[in-house]
Amino acid sequence: MDNDRIAGSAQKLAGKVETTADDMANDATTQAKGRFREAAGSAQDLYGQAQNAVRDAYQSGGDTIRAEADSIAGIIQENPIRSILIASGIGFGLALLLRRR
Numbered sequence: 001m002d003n004d005r006i007a008g009s010a011q012k013l014a015g016k017v018e019t020t021a022d023d024m025a026n027d028a029t030t031q032a033k034g035r036f037r038e039a040a041g042s043a044q045d046l047y048g049q050a051q052n053a054v055r056d057a058y059q060s061g062g063d064t065i066r067a068e069a070d071s072i073a074g075i076i077q078e079n080p081i082r083s084i085l086i087a088s089g090i091g092f093g094l095a096l097l098l099r100r101r
Helices: 003-025 028-078 080-099
Strands: none
Touching: 003 028, 028 080
């Protein structure tokens, strides 16, 4: 749990306490402030959750790319002549495409 989620949860709780206390006192202005503080806390908590999700997806994507790169490197090491022929064919095809321009 990171700082935004902790701060958001604390702010949300403080807003609920403030709203509840003001419900008892029947003070509409302070009730509104409490509800706003609660909503701000919820938003900050959601922001923290989104940060965690993006961070996890980024790390997972990096792991996948590294695994695929290792797999391709293994295939190239197992079949070097075939890999050279494929790379040459791709290079020749690109040269033909770019020469026409």
